[in-house]
Amino acid sequence: MDEVSKIIRIGPLDFDLTLMGMTLLTCIIIFTFVYVCSRNLEMKPRGKQNVLEWVIDFVKKILSDNLPSSEVSNHHLFAFTMFLFVLVSNVIGLATKIEIHEGNQAVSYWKSPTADPVVTLTLATIVILLTNYFGVQKFGFKNYFKNSYAEPAKFLMPIKLMEEVTNVLTLGLRLYGNIYAGEVLLTLITMMATSKGIFSFIPSLPLEMIWQGFSLFIGGIQAFIFVTLSTVYLSHKIEAES
């Protein structure tokens, strides 16, 4: 259970190699998918182009449900990238498990990037910072501040300000909790499978499959929720309430 990532030290900085590797792999997978699917674009979509268009439309639907239609195209690319990043991050850890024992530690080389709170909180921070940035961009600082924190009543301002912090925490930790819990159970099932040889291996197999399927579902749902909530927070900042 006490999994640790591979950590290397370069100069004064420590680097979490597992996390960085998996993040990089996620990016490569997403870029490859998007790049391959967007070759030879046609007016009449066929095959892989349909897949990409479906994802784009799916994200567009999320945006247009929460934002005024004039704002949808401005944030479409960001939401699209975020959705794919979170989705692939969520499910990539389900594929396999690589553990190498180094000394008395089991060092893990494969995990979902989003099973790490640092990653999810980073993503949540990016989202919240960007929503505030877009608010300032749209209304100017004064009006942005008034619209975001002084409406509908001034005495709510402390709560509203605190909400920014809690939004980061809830957005990040919800994702982390879901994915991390899934990985923990996967690890437990794997441990059970290897504990008693063939007798525990065979019954664990369907269990692992079921849990992987469920985690796949959870991963999709969480990616959807993450983008939806980001859009909602964004709409609070760029829509005038009065």
Added chain:
Amino acid sequence: MTDYFLIGSTPNTTLTSMAFVSLSFVLLLLLIKKFAWQPMTKMLDKRAETIANNIDDAERSKITAAQLVAENEAILKQSRAEAAEIVRKAKEVAEKDANVIIQDAHADAKRHLEQGKKELEIEKAKLIDSAKHEVADLSIEIAEKIIKKELDLATHQELINSYIEGLGSQNED
């Protein structure tokens, strides 16, 4: 595991990980934008435009077609009216002609009849004339024979003629 819940308790990798994730996310976003998003949105816009144009074209074609149909119907109606008019005129002319021909024929027939009658009268008159002469001659001969006396033809001709005329008028009465 408790390490994870205390944010910042693992300061050795948190900052680098955050930087790496942020950087890779931004990089991914830019790469997608450069290589996929722009062609994609361009294509989507073009498609939307094409579809809108097609719909407009269809609408226009529909209107044009309706106009054409209306025009054709009007033309057809006009042609029908013209055809009916032509037939009606032809009938009228034919009827008129027929009447003229019949009238001519009637007139002709009448003329012929009258001519015939006239000729008949003339013939009759001639016949009567010649008969008169013959009767006169005969009467003279008969009178010659009866009275056995020579009579001057020229002096008595008038007398006899008046007698026969008297006979003729008596007969006519």
